Amino acid sequence: MIERTEQLKKTIEGLTALPIVITQVDPDAIGSAMLLRYIAMNLGKEVTIYYCGHFGHPQNRTMFTVFDLGSIMFPIKEMPKEVKSCALVDSSQVSDSRLMGRVIAPIIIIDHHDTDSKTRVEYDENGFTLIDRVGAATTLLTEILFAMNFILPRNSKEATLGALAVFTDTKMLINATERDVIAYSRLLEFADKELFRQLQSYPLPQRFFEHFREAVNNWKMKEGRLVTGIGFVSSKDADQLAIIADSLIRMPEIQMAITWGIVDNAVVRISARCTDPSMSFHDFLAERFGKNSGVKTSAVGVAEGGAFIKLPSGFWAGDELKGELISLVKRKMDHLILEELSVSEQANVRDHDGGDTEKSAFDMT
Numbered sequence: 001m002i003e004r005t006e007q008l009k010k011t012i013e014g015l016t017a018l019p020i021v022i023t024q025v026d027p028d029a030i031g032s033a034m035l036l037r038y039i040a041m042n043l044g045k046e047v048t049i050y051y052c053g054h055f056g057h058p059q060n061r062t063m064f065t066v067f068d069l070g071s072i073m074f075p076i077k078e079m080p081k082e083v084k085s086c087a088l089v090d091s092s093q094v095s096d097s098r099l100m101g102r103v104i105a106p107i108i109i110i111d112h113h114d115t116d117s118k119t120r121v122e123y124d125e126n127g128f129t130l131i132d133r134v135g136a137a138t139t140l141l142t143e144i145l146f147a148m149n150f151i152l153p154r155n156s157k158e159a160t161l162g163a164l165a166v167f168t169d170t171k172m173l174i175n176a177t178e179r180d181v182i183a184y185s186r187l188l189e190f191a192d193k194e195l196f197r198q199l200q201s202y203p204l205p206q207r208f209f210e211h212f213r214e215a216v217n218n219w220k221m222k223e224g225r226l227v228t229g230i231g232f233v234s235s236k237d238a239d240q241l242a243i244i245a246d247s248l249i250r251m252p253e254i255q256m257a258i259t260w261g262i263v264d265n266a267v268v269r270i271s272a273r274c275t276d277p278s279m280s281f282h283d284f285l286a287e288r289f290g291k292n293s294g295v296k297t298s299a300v301g302v303a304e305g306g307a308f309i310k311l312p313s314g315f316w317a318g319d320e321l322k323g324e325l326i327s328l329v330k331r332k333m334d335h336l337i338l339e340e341l342s343v344s345e346q347a348n349v350r351d352h353d354g355g356d357t358e359k360s361a362f363d364m365t
């Protein structure tokens, strides 16, 4: 650990400034970025954090407001084009469509996701790469921070956001390794407990409950499967699809819950949950939505997945067709989820796969 810590210190000291990139807005990405920022600032560096995506999830919005994150982190489009060298945390994917075409050459990578070895080899040489399968990337940064003997101020935003990051990314420590638990308790010691509680019981906007009502009014169920749509949503509200799916899958008679919405008039976003251990949920989604789908399984036995379908733009856009568009998507989704697919329908999806590689442009869960 000491050796690795020295290596990171040397890498940071060799830089004039440190831009940090996060490719999705979630507590762990934010916590990791904030701790790395703290380390680099203590080494006398100027730090700017750039984020992809939106502060859409109500918890992230609460974090944004409470800690005035708007003065610390900026949308990726504000990152100067000539800046390529940066730190990447909570991800190790260098070519990632969430970057919106931005080319980055990370000199520091700190992540806890599985990765292809290519990234590892390419960037190990002249920088710092740490990829370890723990519950949260913030755990890795906490270990580094304490190994460097930096002290977090009491009630600091770094400690509070860090503790929240580990707590959330490990699903309230259910998926935590021993290292996560240790990092969590060390952070909690310096966290603002009152704010921490506030961030746990974050407010849910009225729109959320209206969407929820819509989801309940529109649901269709058949043989343990549930599918429902909430119509048109803005990308700002799209994370609500995941929160609704998380709730619906808790119904005892349901083994699969699928929610969908038409986001920004351009994309059908799908959130999918499954508790049936006898089926491959990955295959189920891939057969229906092709490569634009993905699944991860949590330790609590719920498979969490998602997909998106790009809608034809231009000719079919327009307010006069909104009603028809919704009923078309609804019929298609009801059919895909509740009925068994014919062989030709599966082939159709396969043929369709080719061109679309924007898989990670949207949060898939």
Ligand SMILES: [Mn+2]
Binding pocket: 028, 029, 090, 112, 135, 136, 137, 169
């Ligand atoms: Mn993470």
